[in-house]
Amino acid sequence: MAIIKRITSSLAAWVAATPLLAWLLGALAAVLLEHGVGRPLADLLGLPKVPVLFGMVLALKSPGLILSAVAYGTIIYIVPIVLITRLGAGVLNQAAAGLLRLNLSASVVIHLCLLYAVLHLWSDISDYRVLTLKLTLIAVMLTLSLNVINGYMGEFSCSHPGFMALGAYVTSVFTVAFFVKDKLFGPPLLPPELGPYFFPVALVLGGLAAALGALLVAIPSFRTRGDYLAIISLAFMFIVKSAIENLEVVGGARGLRSQPDWANLPFVFLVTVLCVWVINNFVNSTMGKALNAVRDNEMAAEAMTVDTRRTKIVAFMFAGFWAGVAGGLFAHVLRYVNPATFGIQRLAEVLAMVYFGGLNSVYGSIVGAVSINLLGEALRPLELFKWIIIPLLLILVMIYRPTGLVSFKEFNVRRLVSPKTPPGGDR
Amino acid sequence: MTYFLQNLVNALQWGSFYALIALGYSMVYSILMLFNFAHGDIFMVGAYIGFGVASALVAFNSLGLVVLPGWLLLVLTILVSMLLTSFVGMLVERIGYRPLRDAPRASAAITGLMIGIILETGNLALLGAQRVRLPTMIQSVTYDLGGVFITNKKIMIVLVSLGLMLTLHQFVRRTKWGMAMRAMAYDYAVVPLMGVPLNKIAAMTFAIGSALAAAAGILYGVAYPVLDPYMGIVFGWKAFVAAILGGRGSIMGACLAGFLLGFIEIFVTMVFPSTLRDLIAYGIIMLILVFRPHGFFGEAYSARLRL
Amino acid sequence: MSLLRVEHMTHYFGGLQAVSDYALELEPGQIKGLIGPNGAGKTTIFNLITGIHTPSEGHVYLDGQEITGLRPHRIAAQGLGRTFQNLALWRHMTVLEHVKMAHYSRIDYGLVGAFLGSRRRRVQEQEFTERSRELLRMLDIESHAEQLVVNLPYGVQRRVEMARALATDPKVLLLDEPTVGMTAEELRQMIEVIHLVHQRLGLAVFIIEHRLRFVMELCQEVQTLVFGRVVAQGEPEEILNHPKVIEAYLGEDWED
Numbered sequence: 001m002a003i004i005k006r007i008t009s010s011l012a013a014w015v016a017a018t019p020l021l022a023w024l025l026g027a028l029a030a031v032l033l034e035h036g037v038g039r040p041l042a043d044l045l046g047l048p049k050v051p052v053l054f055g056m057v058l059a060l061k062s063p064g065l066i067l068s069a070v071a072y073g074t075i076i077y078i079v080p081i082v083l084i085t086r087l088g089a090g091v092l093n094q095a096a097a098g099l100l101r102l103n104l105s106a107s108v109v110i111h112l113c114l115l116y117a118v119l120h121l122w123s124d125i126s127d128y129r130v131l132t133l134k135l136t137l138i139a140v141m142l143t144l145s146l147n148v149i150n151g152y153m154g155e156f157s158c159s160h161p162g163f164m165a166l167g168a169y170v171t172s173v174f175t176v177a178f179f180v181k182d183k184l185f186g187p188p189l190l191p192p193e194l195g196p197y198f199f200p201v202a203l204v205l206g207g208l209a210a211a212l213g214a215l216l217v218a219i220p221s222f223r224t225r226g227d228y229l230a231i232i233s234l235a236f237m238f239i240v241k242s243a244i245e246n247l248e249v250v251g252g253a254r255g256l257r258s259q260p261d262w263a264n265l266p267f268v269f270l271v272t273v274l275c276v277w278v279i280n281n282f283v284n285s286t287m288g289k290a291l292n293a294v295r296d297n298e299m300a301a302e303a304m305t306v307d308t309r310r311t312k313i314v315a316f317m318f319a320g321f322w323a324g325v326a327g328g329l330f331a332h333v334l335r336y337v338n339p340a341t342f343g344i345q346r347l348a349e350v351l352a353m354v355y356f357g358g359l360n361s362v363y364g365s366i367v368g369a370v371s372i373n374l375l376g377e378a379l380r381p382l383e384l385f386k387w388i389i390i391p392l393l394l395i396l397v398m399i400y401r402p403t404g405l406v407s408f409k410e411f412n413v414r415r416l417v418s419p420k421t422p423p424g425g426d427r
Numbered sequence: 428m429t430y431f432l433q434n435l436v437n438a439l440q441w442g443s444f445y446a447l448i449a450l451g452y453s454m455v456y457s458i459l460m461l462f463n464f465a466h467g468d469i470f471m472v473g474a475y476i477g478f479g480v481a482s483a484l485v486a487f488n489s490l491g492l493v494v495l496p497g498w499l500l501l502v503l504t505i506l507v508s509m510l511l512t513s514f515v516g517m518l519v520e521r522i523g524y525r526p527l528r529d530a531p532r533a534s535a536a537i538t539g540l541m542i543g544i545i546l547e548t549g550n551l552a553l554l555g556a557q558r559v560r561l562p563t564m565i566q567s568v569t570y571d572l573g574g575v576f577i578t579n580k581k582i583m584i585v586l587v588s589l590g591l592m593l594t595l596h597q598f599v600r601r602t603k604w605g606m607a608m609r610a611m612a613y614d615y616a617v618v619p620l621m622g623v624p625l626n627k628i629a630a631m632t633f634a635i636g637s638a639l640a641a642a643a644g645i646l647y648g649v650a651y652p653v654l655d656p657y658m659g660i661v662f663g664w665k666a667f668v669a670a671i672l673g674g675r676g677s678i679m680g681a682c683l684a685g686f687l688l689g690f691i692e693i694f695v696t697m698v699f700p701s702t703l704r705d706l707i708a709y710g711i712i713m714l715i716l717v718f719r720p721h722g723f724f725g726e727a728y729s730a731r732l733r734l
Numbered sequence: 735m736s737l738l739r740v741e742h743m744t745h746y747f748g749g750l751q752a753v754s755d756y757a758l759e760l761e762p763g764q765i766k767g768l769i770g771p772n773g774a775g776k777t778t779i780f781n782l783i784t785g786i787h788t789p790s791e792g793h794v795y796l797d798g799q800e801i802t803g804l805r806p807h808r809i810a811a812q813g814l815g816r817t818f819q820n821l822a823l824w825r826h827m828t829v830l831e832h833v834k835m836a837h838y839s840r841i842d843y844g845l846v847g848a849f850l851g852s853r854r855r856r857v858q859e860q861e862f863t864e865r866s867r868e869l870l871r872m873l874d875i876e877s878h879a880e881q882l883v884v885n886l887p888y889g890v891q892r893r894v895e896m897a898r899a900l901a902t903d904p905k906v907l908l909l910d911e912p913t914v915g916m917t918a919e920e921l922r923q924m925i926e927v928i929h930l931v932h933q934r935l936g937l938a939v940f941i942i943e944h945r946l947r948f949v950m951e952l953c954q955e956v957q958t959l960v961f962g963r964v965v966a967q968g969e970p971e972e973i974l975n976h977p978k979v980i981e982a983y984l985g986e987d988w989e990d
Binding site for chain 2: 150156220223224227228231232234235236238239241242243245246253344348351352355359384385387388391392394395398399402403
């Protein structure tokens with residue numbers, strides 16, 4: 001027991017002394033190493049190919065290779081990260097401090113560039129990684145935007161797949177009709193070369209369509225809360241799905257395909273960062289904190305001059321907008337959508353990510369979306385049992401941490417990029 | 428006119444499934460102020476348990492030791508399955524709801540949803556993706572009442588459903604346990620202080636609700652014998668909507684709203700193409716809730732506050 | 735012209751008459767009290783004045799302007815601050831966040847500022863923080879600024895509510911049973927606090943109370959409400975000996 005205690009405390013001290021900069025550089029070293037020697041190392045260890053998801057999928061598929069997969073993970077990922085974070089902590093703390101003194105925004109941008117470099121190099125190995133990464137980033141946007149309503153404002157909204165569908169279809173119709181030769185819409189109306197420049201416009205249109213749809217849920221929420229609002233939002237979701245199924249113009253139940261391939265990794269990454277940044281800005285302002293006041297006591301909020309109706313409209317439309325944008329990206333990542341994608345299944349998934357990660361917390365949404373998504377991919381070889389393990393995990397989290405893993409925690413960018421000084425020591 | 432009457436009969440049958448399932452949602456709500464989101468899947472489990480029991484009984488019958496008549500097989504199937512499914516319900520309460528009694532309500536909703544997924548997947552894992560057929564126990568007889576066709580099955584389904592609802596009503600009104608349930612529905616916080624054991628009542632409520640869902644599952648199987656693991660999703664969510672429409676925690680409301688939903692769906696398909704069924708049904712529900720935000724029999728807990 | 739004037743206010747819940755023909759004149763700098771047995775409709779009168787319910791009949795004027803039928807946040811922004819009988823705090827918010835939130839009506843950085851974080855927003859949020867801290871200092875609870883309200887002692891929670899109400903910049907402060915459930919020590923402190931806001935900020939105060947001693951000590955004039963109707967009105971001493979008041983309070987522990 002004493003040993004475990006010592007290990008955990010030294011681990012904690014290590015983590016406490018390591019700035020974000022060091023983690024990112026460590027990860028960068030790891031992915032560079034994988035680029036250089038990943039393939040030969042995998043051959044050497046007898047692995048059929050470079051393990052795509054840290055060897056988890058491989059270990060489940062052919063248990064005989066577990067040792068090799070672990071060895072691969074250790075050499076490629078753990079060793080460089082540990083080395084850099086341990087040896088470089090001092091220098092990098094100073095570097096982080098220097099950056100911060102220079103300018104907060106500059107420091108944030110540099111961190112983001114590093115993060116992107118890591119993700120890009122990591123996903124470069126295989127198309128599967130690129131796809132998983134894009135879908136995970138989109139899941140972060142969805143989860144965070146649902147958290148605005150269900151976490152920050154405390155309503156139980158079930159309409160998110162509906163908002164997502166609105167965004168996905170409006171964006172797709174725009175891009176397909178204007179820039180692609182297609183069975184449904186005929187020849188492109190504008191020269192396709194212009195397309196990529198209009199993609200952000202298409203996404204904004206999709207987001208706005210979803211935000212308008214969100215009004216249909218927001219207005220009833222003036223008078224109704226809790227269960228009844230949950231049902232109204234659920235009905236909204238079914239209505240959107242069913243409406244699309246009946247709209248032959250956009251392909252009906254068969255779906256809509258041939259979206260152009262514009263949702264590349266840098267673009268999805270940028271939009272996700274924008275989404276996190278804007279939502280975090282909002283929920284930390286007094287105007288955004290009004291959501292919490294409405295959640296915790298609506299009557300008191302009104303008595304303290306908070307316009308609760310406006311607050312609700314803003315929250316629903318804002319969340320709807322980002323869900324719509326996420327839907328638009330989703331459609332262009334898969335380059336095919338059909339209404340069945342936006343049903344109860346999707347709802348359960350988004351709710352799971354929000355409540356697993358943690359309510360009222362940007363960290364929580366990131367943790368929830370990333371872990372549920374990666375877990376889902378990693379457990380894929382288990383097929384059916386995946387859908388027993390993940391729900392069980394979520395039930396356990398709900399029992400032991402009913403508001404999720406990282407709930408009610410403020411996402412402070414300055415603290416995130418600040419240097420870390422070990423307790424009791426000044427290096 | 429006959430066309431209308433024919434649809435009326437169909438709507439009665441369709442509505443009785445919804446009503447029986449909605450009862451389970453509503454009862455749990457009245458006791459715990461929570462919806463049991465696994466309830467739709469308990470309906471599915473009930474139907475499958477019914478399939479197991481019926482298959483066993485039919486096999487036993489074919490041995491020729493004693494030959495039981497078809498109606499007795501059906502009655503036995505319903506009763507045994509109701510009993511078995513009530514245990515499933517109690518298990519769900521024990522695992523997914525009791526540990527979360529003091530947690531935020533949304534957390535319990537999530538565990539319910541997850542238990543539902545586990546039940547669906549468990550079923551797939553056990554029985555495979557093939558659909559199963561509930562064995563035929565009673566032969567279908569069709570009566571022609573001046574152009575309106577009614578089968579003995581439809582009559583049986585509606586009568587059994589109504590019978591179960593009446594039994595529940597009597598149970599809640601007349602027995603000691605029923606009274607304890609009503610007291611608990613009235614005041615969740617105080618009643619346990621007066622010596623009524625909350626855990627027991629909660630378990631019992633889940634048991635009764637699940638038993639009714641099992642009955643609905645088997646009756647559904649009698650009408651539409653092909654079962655599949657996801658049948659609980661569609662039915663469950665719609666019955667849940669009915670429970671809310673009836674007013675949270677109102678038994679009477681749940682029954683009426685269940686039938687209402689059945690009527691809406693059947694009559695929508697009478698007039699419009701059937702692909703529009705969900706669209707119009709949910710549209711009507713949304714309108715009802717917007718203009719009558721607390722259902723038909725629910726108390727307007729904050730309607731007086733002008734916020 | 736009185737600061738807060740209520741004329742012929744009557745209200746029905748369903749068919750039940752909860753308040754009948756209520757009138758009030760509150761002058762600037764005045765402290766008035768409203769007493770009455772439980773269920774007399776005292777809180778209903780507060781809710782009618784502050785817009786949580788709209789009166790079935792009658793008019794409410796604040797500083798000469800009619801506020802009848804406005805939504806509560808508009809009325810609050812026009813200068814009617816209030817506290818609640820059973821503390822209506824926001825359980826996941828810190829003390830400082832509570833007081834900052836009450837500045838909502840003065841936010842002028844708009845949605846764009848909230849989403850993108852403009853300079854205007856930084857400046858204004860800073861202003862709100864400073865002003866909130868000032869109020870907390872005045873009420874002697876600044877040391878709790880970063881704590882969640884649920885973890886604080888009852889007396890402090892009451893002060894948080896008071897600070898929050900003051901942050902809306904009210905002309906009139908409505909206090910709904912500010913001493914309910916308080917110990918003798920907390921009660922004494924609350925009297926000081928009310929004196930403080932009355933003298934330092936010069937506010938008019940309207941208090942619902944159950945404890946007569948408290949009302950007697952603070953108020954210049956007292957109304958007595960029984961079954962939604964004012965049965966007696968006057969200086970505290972008059973009220974104390976008024977036969978209708980004695981009748982209404984008969985059997986109640988009104989000197990607790």
